[in-house]
Amino acid sequence: MSRPTQATINLFSLRKNLQLIRELTAGKKVIGVIKADAYGHGAIPIARVLEEQHIDYLAVACIEEAILLRDAGIKSPILLLEGFFSEDELPLMQLYNLSTVVQQPEQIKALQRWKGKPFDIWLKIDTGMHRIGFLPDETASAYAQLKACAKVNRIVLMTHFSSADEPAQLKTPEQIRIFESLTAGYHEETCLCNSAGIMRWPAAHGDWVRPGLMLYGSSPFTEDHPLDKRLEPVMELTSQIFAIRELPAGVPIGYGETFITDRACRVGVVAAGYADGYPRQAPSGTPVLVNGQRTRILGRTSMDMMTIDLTHLPDAKTGDTVTLWGRGLPATEVAHHAGTISYEMFCNLKRVPIIYTGLHMGEAGKN
Numbered sequence: 563m564s565r566p567t568q569a570t571i572n573l574f575s576l577r578k579n580l581q582l583i584r585e586l587t588a589g590k591k592v593i594g595v596i597k598a599d600a601y602g603h604g605a606i607p608i609a610r611v612l613e614e615q616h617i618d619y620l621a622v623a624c625i626e627e628a629i630l631l632r633d634a635g636i637k638s639p640i641l642l643l644e645g646f647f648s649e650d651e652l653p654l655m656q657l658y659n660l661s662t663v664v665q666q667p668e669q670i671k672a673l674q675r676w677k678g679k680p681f682d683i684w685l686k687i688d689t690g691m692h693r694i695g696f697l698p699d700e701t702a703s704a705y706a707q708l709k710a711c712a713k714v715n716r717i718v719l720m721t722h723f724s725s726a727d728e729p730a731q732l733k734t735p736e737q738i739r740i741f742e743s744l745t746a747g748y749h750e751e752t753c754l755c756n757s758a759g760i761m762r763w764p765a766a767h768g769d770w771v772r773p774g775l776m777l778y779g780s781s782p783f784t785e786d787h788p789l790d791k792r793l794e795p796v797m798e799l800t801s802q803i804f805a806i807r808e809l810p811a812g813v814p815i816g817y818g819e820t821f822i823t824d825r826a827c828r829v830g831v832v833a834a835g836y837a838d839g840y841p842r843q844a845p846s847g848t849p850v851l852v853n854g855q856r857t858r859i860l861g862r863t864s865m866d867m868m869t870i871d872l873t874h875l876p877d878a879k880t881g882d883t884v885t886l887w888g889r890g891l892p893a894t895e896v897a898h899h900a901g902t903i904s905y906e907m908f909c910n911l912k913r914v915p916i917i918y919t920g921l922h923m924g925e926a927g928k929n
């Protein structure tokens with residue numbers, strides 16, 4: 563018997579989430595964001611399914627991630643979201659047929675010096691995130707230089723929202739307004755929305771949308787959203803109870819004695835911990851499912867194990883399945899307890915075997 567902890571990646575759910583995105587955006591072109599190993603879901607199998615579903619574009623953070631996809635046979639157009647870091651990436655970008663974000667003047671100069679074939683580029687405009695991109699008063703000059711550059715094919719105008727996931731705020735409409743006023747005269751395609759933008763700001767859908775988290779069936783919002791029930795979690799992290807303890811009232815559980823039993827407790831020990839990517843910050847009370855029924859963590863999560871409350875689940879026994887997040891327990895909810903976001907929990911997944919279901923396309927999805 564091996565350690566019973568695994569992540570199951572349901573590719574049917576991935577297809578459903580893509581369908582939902584297409585329905586919400588009614589014919590807009592979709593860039594599937596699969597940076598950081600598809601948020602821990604495995605970039606190659608995820609890309610294969612998106613390609614089978616005729617995704618318009620894929621996006622990764624950097625050239626290393628793009629090359630892994632090309633070497634695995636992925637043919638879809640691929641966008642480098644951070645652009646190239648240095649000029650010596652240009653020959654590889656040509657070889658691997660990649661498109662790039664252009665977000666600073668050095669990149670324009672490199673394209674002007676480039677001797678190879680032209681690239682499709684995505685001009686990043688900083689409308690208020692203030693991370694990367696050209697500021698509004700730099701945009702006209704950047705656009706003119708790129709338009710005049712023989713090494714630039716198509717230009718798509720893009721921006722990124724800083725706060726589209728926050729409930730009541732004026733920031734996103736302000737960013738949309740700045741973007742629209744800057745780009746109105748250019749007759750180029752536009753791209754603004756991440757998942758939160760797609761779900762909350764339909765007026766900003768533009769010509770292209772860039773969903774990441776939504777594809778994986780997780781909501782970017784901390785509070786409830788009407789679309790929550792239509793998102794299907796792609797990743798399910800499960801383990802099993804491998805020991806059961808009957809503890810008296812008044813005893814501490816785990817490192818640092820952060821939880822003291824307030825009554826006689828039946829405690830299950832689960833074979834998953836922070837070395838698997840479960841957030842160590844998740845306090846006592848964070849929900850888990852035992853055979854689909856809710857209960858809670860007791861005490862601190864350790865490296866390989868955690869302890870959970872079975873006092874009100876008398877039928878729970880050794881070998882029973884424990885769901886740490888997935889169907890019936892959104893990762894966003896666990897993240898909220900742990901003071902993090904589902905993005906980070908997915909990316910932190912490690913050590914556990916990843917099992918793919920819903921392949922059904924011959925070669926597709928073998929990792």
Ligand SMILES: *Cc1c(COP(=O)(O)O)cnc(C)c1O
Binds near residue numbers: 643722758773774776
């Ligand atoms: C990661 C990323 C996205 C996807 O964001 P989600 O919130 O996961 O939908 C979109 N655009 C850019 C520029 C990104 O870096």
